[in-house]
Amino acid sequence: MSRALVLAGVVVAVVALALTACAPAKNDPAGFLTGARVDYQLGEAYPPAAGVTVVVRDRTAAPAEGVSSICYVNAFQTQPGESADWPDGTLLERDAVPVVDPDWPDERLVDTSTADKRERIVEHVAPWIRGCAASGFQAVEFDNLDTFTRTDGALTFADNAAVAAELVAVAHAAGLAAGQKNAAEFAADLRDAAGFDFAVAEECAAYEECAAYTDVYGARVIDIEYTDQLPRTFAEMCADEATPAATLLRDRQLSAPGAAEYAYESCSAG
Template sequence: MLAACTAFLGALFGAPAAADAAALPAPVSCASCWHPALNTSWQWQLSSVPAEPFLDVAMYDIDGFNATAATVQRLHATKTGRKVVCYISAGSYEDWRPDAGSFPASVLGKALDGWAGERWLDIRQYGGTLGQIMRARLDMCRSKGFDAVEFDNVDGYTNTTGFPLTADDQLRYNAWLANEAHARGLSAGLKNDNEQIPQLLPYFDWALNEQCWEFSECTTAQNGDYGLDQFVKAGKAVFNVEYNLATSKFCAKANAQNFNSLKKRLDLDAYRVACR
């Protein structure tokens, strides 16, 4: 009875019903976007710009600001069909970026634990200046010739950000990011945020995960109702990195799930050991 009364009063006075709280826009389709094969060799290198000779891999994920258009062009030119992913942080402010001065104080939250110069963002404000900044970053990725985008720190609602972010806030923001990428012909990768995979799967073309084997959160069987295996079942590639586990502790399991898993160092330099 109480729930029914609450719903009635909400409707009467214009408050959104609970079922509508996470209402999301329709996914923007992108038939021309890159959709990586389930088995895709790759390198993830953010702390430095890759230099020739490049690895013989089908995908490079590199820092969108630090890489030049010439580097992206060479990565394309030196291996037929190679794709290049543009790393940007969509959920944190980084004080060393050239656009750092564009962020209004109202969107800057608490510092990211362990990451100097970074602060969480109030993602609820993507309808204003924050959204303009992210659109400009996506325009940069497109202008440099990237094929796809890796959005980092898109799980702020599970962290102490300084803002009362909810799961619904994160769903709306992440769906918006994917749609903005697709509108520019860029493939969109979901970074971590495993708990929201069931809702976000229609928006993203592939997934990138850190340490799901270490924390036993890779599969739906482990978690109950979410897991990266849902991407694979939908024909979408999963890229996974482990930092602390020995390859003997995760590679066989990763290969069995058809994940593209690597052993990397936390600073994401050129070092890599591929599981397959």
């Protein structure tokens, strides 16, 4: 082989490597969270403040313009007023009485206890996920993965993890990163069982459990702290090395600017 051909081959290889380095890593679908300044807008959608790079909104809302957006899906409990929309037999009952979340009595628990029910649950939730992708979201977060801890054994981790794995597969097929919401003590097991890409935690700094998420997901962790339950100042939380960089402070109602209770701060300078 001539010297010219060898050199040409080297040049092509170098260019290919450079292009690969510049392209988004396919094995890092939640890479947009690194260094992110996040706003959590489940209460009401509103234009994000300057410097915000990621916004979380409910699946019924449109994604925020000009930033990355995460779609909230309550996949293991019903949303208030939506119980009747679920297929027959997919909501948990005990002695013919609906099982509800004790902290959210208008939310019924989804019944993941059999393969048939799990299949019907996934069929019901999958269109929501694809709808998130179609409307322009970059990721989806699945809430209430830990309902099995509130059922006295009626549901198990394996039941919920099996549904989670199917939902993550639907999200990935739709081009979305998939996030675990809460369930700190199960983070590693959920990531391994379902293939989650990132985590969204509530009050992990207040409860000193952020490491349970960051040990598994690294910088791909969002934490929301609330103004009504701060054991120390938010500035002190942000200064703590254990607190995820993408941590924000919100009012419990997740109100919009203009409301008396509205609050928003971020550990990230943006």
